[in-house]
Amino acid sequence: MTEASESPSPSRRKRQRQAEAAADAGTDPAAGQSRPIVNPLRKLDFLSSGQLEQIHEASLSILARTGLVFNSPPALALFRQAGARVDGQRVTLERSLVEAALATAPAQFTVYARNPANNVPIGGDSCVTMPTGGAAYARGLDGQRRPGTLADVENLTRLSVMSPEVHLLARKAVEAQDVPVAVRHLECWRTVLTLGDKPAVSGTVGGEPEAEDVLQMLAALYGGEEAIQDRPVALCNVNANSPLVYDRPMLEGALAFVRRGQPVILTPFVMAGVMGPATLAGALAQHNAEVLAGMVLTQLARPGAPVIYGTATSNADLRSGAPAIGSPESAISIGACAQLARHYHLPCRGGGALTDSQLPDAQANYERMMTLMISVLSGVNVMMHGLGTLDSYLTIDYEQFVIDTELIGMLTHMLLPLEVSVDSLALDTIHEVGPGGFFLDAPHTLRHYRLAHFLPRISLRHSHDQWLAEGGLSATQRANALCRERLASYRPPRLDPAAEARLNDFVERRKAQLLG
């Protein structure tokens, strides 16, 4: 065997070169192409096939016997037309309706960014991330927690643009509490759509009117309604109001997205013991019934509409009733839901960087690494809370956001296909260096130096003395400095002035109407 005859696989090479060249130069990887985590390994299965079947059958039994409440006349009308039993707002569903819907919902699709380099694949082996969604508070670089503002939405969008580990933007990484509720969706969506060139995600707690505004903004940006009809450009998350209720505003907002062929994420948040049984099997059966019912509705509204199997299901801490999202039960639930979604050939949204900690401390980081790894290894496709989460979703933290880019980078790297080739096995080099030898100056090492290993931006491997000499900083302190650098180096991505003008026209017109 001679080693020079092969070189690292082009894909691995290409994916690392940009990031590592930048790291070598002492600057961050520039804004631009971000690639999903790809997990080519066999996915982790928490459930045996028999258990999966038991949970599936239990969910069908819940749908047929207990049913769900849909607080929405158009939703009820769709169910009635399809032959479901509708009793007041209570809908019970037979197996055949579920099976028909599963047959039309797609297994994967692409979300198109305004910069095509940032298009996002949803499904298959890929896993994409976004900042946590729906936080009420931001913990800033001064370590203080305070109500979120529009400036935070701007900053978190900038950080998302500057981080190749982020694939989707969050319209609601934090609530912009300094903007009047009536026009908040307009200002926040304008912010993410103009400062960032990756696709964005939001819920629609404002209902159909809010959703229609957002869809009009997307149409304005992308060049007209026909440019986004059945061409996914943003995602809409709808939470079930567990147990077994879908509320009108979110649901009807989601239906507006469904009618345009824009993807909808169906996300029950069953806290086992409070909003569902304390036992995980029961919580999962109920969760699964809630997803399936929502999925049936989307396929009745528009057969073939892209829909994502979502989960935020975990347990409550039964000593206090508080949510526990960084718990082992959370990890099991993520894994089991990803497996159910895979069984149904639906993309899965769930998990991410989860924690119940109030600080970016040890707890925040062991909990989130657990849930991130289970998400990625179990085959989750979208991590809606991929960066910055603290405080059981209530807070987004700047320092932790930057730390999370490192975690995502580590897991991305860990799952790159391992190259086993004549060159990488390096038998000639091993023979030449020989017992007791030294590889650091071997030509093979020099040739692989830059591409062989992950180059961290936060983690240090310094000796104790070297670390002390450089100030003895914690990882969080280093993240603080890196976060300032990234914000300072942000440059807005190119935006077609005509599209921007159309978007601003619409926003200003609607603001005048809504505030007037």
Place this chain on the structure above:
Amino acid sequence: MTEASESPSPSRRKRQRQAEAAADAGTDPAAGQSRPIVNPLRKLDFLSSGQLEQIHEASLSILARTGLVFNSPPALALFRQAGARVDGQRVTLERSLVEAALATAPAQFTVYARNPANNVPIGGDSCVTMPTGGAAYARGLDGQRRPGTLADVENLTRLSVMSPEVHLLARKAVEAQDVPVAVRHLECWRTVLTLGDKPAVSGTVGGEPEAEDVLQMLAALYGGEEAIQDRPVALCNVNANSPLVYDRPMLEGALAFVRRGQPVILTPFVMAGVMGPATLAGALAQHNAEVLAGMVLTQLARPGAPVIYGTATSNADLRSGAPAIGSPESAISIGACAQLARHYHLPCRGGGALTDSQLPDAQANYERMMTLMISVLSGVNVMMHGLGTLDSYLTIDYEQFVIDTELIGMLTHMLLPLEVSVDSLALDTIHEVGPGGFFLDAPHTLRHYRLAHFLPRISLRHSHDQWLAEGGLSATQRANALCRERLASYRPPRLDPAAEARLNDFVERRKAQLLG
């Protein structure tokens, strides 16, 4: 279906009840029975079967062509007798010798504790832990790093006894630098054997004389040489001096263990790029050759002797040459080695709670959760650095030790068999509570309250206000308090006075000889 007809599986119930009753009562789980982590899931495979075969064949090629240096006349004699080619200290091995050795090395065995409740299974689906080994420094509860002392060995043994998440004791959790080198092994082994009633692990850098002392101490404690002959009661770790060298002292110490049928762990520590090729495939091929060569030697010395496939292989940070044990490459290496060990039907030692951080901070905790999870999910059986590691193995930290008991508890719980039964699916309860209802006060919840979920000791799920009201402590600060509690509540396990007298007699006699 009616739910009352089934109750949680007895195994799950039993395993949780003790810990949770103790947690409820506000005290720690008492010293006593510690059960291994059991991973019943299909193990993670980082390598395709083709890649595994390529690495195996590359290792055989290294053994046959390049060979290893064994700085030990008795080892060289064993190889020569077996027909291996021995050229000076250089030994090359043919495939047939490797295959013959693999055929006699056992796939699993038990290590017998002096308290039979603490017997430790090695192999199969189980994974057991111990404090990090070989640290030079201890970081105490005052946050200061200092050279290790015998008092640290005592304290870390006490913490190990008080933590059901710890299965094996470390004779060298930290170097007792205040004890003269000549008698250090005697004092440290006496400490772990008398303060703790779990089996202990060590290396034998002092060579055959040290190993013979240790084996005499074990014989004294267990009731004579015949009581430990071919009955594992302690483990001996031997590091290859990579690349491709086994040094005399450790090797001959290990051979003394092998002759008694005491298990030996063969652990290359190939830092890819320094002590092996920069490319992981090459580092793994070399690593694997080093393990296989050591394994052949053990089976030549005593066919059927228990032996463990070890790994500390990772990468060097190629910017500084420093080891990177909390890196993605470390995780890949742990996973690949566990897979190789499984392929050979050998138990695997590797991974654990690894980090290069100097503090029990965010980095320490995301790195260790990554390596812990990969270890457990890949099928590692023994995590020699399971608790307390900081600073690329150089420091053991008291606070992090206690945090690590929580991490191990979380992973143990995550992998308990999920119960899917009529009772746990809770369909009647879901129906009775119904859409929009509340489960916290349902009889099913009350019945499952105490056994359903993991009860953390370090992680908090407090609201921000509640957390502030209780002092706004970080996880590390809470661990500090819990560590003090555990040390204060330590009670020595019962020890047969005759055995203790025999042990002390031996130690005092040898000390007089060695210091005299």
